[in-house]
Amino acid sequence: MSKPTRNTPAKLRRPLLTGLVVALATLSFALPSQARETLRIGYQKSSTLITLLKAQGTLDKTLAQQNIDVSWHEFPSGLPLLEALNVGNVDISADVADTVPIFAQAAQAKLTYFAQEAPSPSAQAIVVHKDSSLQQLSDLKGKKVAVTKAAGSHYLLIAALNKAGLQFSDIQPAYLSPADGRAAFENNKVDAWVTWEPFLTSAQRQLPTRTLADGDGLASYKRYYLTSTSYAKTHPQVLKVVYDQLYKTGSWIKTNPRDAAQVLSPLWGNLGVETVESANTHRSYQVQPVKIDQLGEQQKIADAFFAAGLLPKTVDAKDVGIWRP
Known part of the structure; x- marks a missing residue:
């Protein structure tokens, strides 16, 4: 009767190892690759907090850790910015004045508020x-x-x-x-x-x-940050990052007004630093969540524009999405 040779275990191990390598390779192909995404941000010159985030690279660096790039798109005012959001050319809108979402709603835009600045x-x-x-x-x-x-x-x-x-x-x-x-x-x-x-x-x-x-006693002038309803549903983690960065930047600009003005001055057509600093004293830059029961002035704005014949139909200011951090 022949004795088993010493190399028998090695012979047995080879097919096992080969099978394991094949299985791992198959598994790696089956797992979805984490492709980089791009967050497209629309903003205007008066979008102070977003402008600072862009200039300082803070948001880019934070989102890069989640495999997300950022592209920036400047608009002359709020209405064309929200029109771009409505047709899917940008993913989120930097702050726009309180009137702008009302016009977008009248155009059947599916909007979601994800932040606001306190009245200014x-x-x-x-x-x-x-x-x-x-x-x-x-x-x-x-x-x-x-x-x-x-x-x-x-x-x-x-x-x-x-x-x-x-x-x-x-x-x-x-x-x-x-x-x-x-x-x-x-x-x-x-x-x-x-x-x-x-x-x-x-x-x-x-x-x-x-x-x-x-605007004292006439118009409180809140500024809202918006996204599409679909983006809010699929990318809540991105909105959380943006919200947190906006909040931190709003606090920073109030405690470092001269530093902020020095960053913004060349970005605002080389306005004098003192002019920029003075302008910023009129803005609250206090970033807050949006609550559906606090949209009363939005309804007042909608009704005023309709009464003036500037909206084609009445608008329910509460017929919007609300994302909260």
Whole structure:
């Protein structure tokens, strides 16, 4: 009877090892590869916190740890930004004025709020030339007023006119972007201009102006951060990262106003650091969750625009998604 040789166990191990290698290879092909994604962020020049995050690279670095890249897309104002969000050209919108989501809702956009900034009523105003004959809001009747369509300042103008016993139809609106509005105002093509920060402080420091009214008692001027309803459902972890970074940046800008102004100055057309710092004092930058039962002023805004004939239909301000951290 022959004895078993010493190399028998090795012979047995070879097919076992080969089978194990094949099994592991098969498993590795079966597991989904973690492909990099890209978060597309739309913003405007007045999107201060997002602008700081972009400049400092903070958000890019944090999301890179989750295999997510960031692409940045600048828009001239809030309405075209939310239009881009609605058609899927961006994934999230940096802060836009409270009026903008109302217009987007009227266009059947499926929006989800994921953050807001506390009210900043003095961050927008109606200005006239210092030597203008216009002394009070009622003097705007029949005058040409530069305003950006669907901006927060658009609602401020409506509210101010109503306070003076006037309707929006009592003036001649000139719908212009902030840059074009400034040019028209500076060249006396319009009688008044309604704008917001940092354009407001820039004009007040560089031009002889007088303020007819700001938002105090008229328009609280909240700014909202939004995403599509579908993105909120599929990427809640990304929204949490963005929310946390916005909150930290809002706190940082208030405790480091000069440092923030020095970063923002070249990004805001080389506005003077003192001008930027002054403009930022009018914004709260206090990032908060959005609550459905706190959208009362949104409904008030929607009703005012509809009454002025500027919306094609009534809008239910609460007919939106709410994401909370």
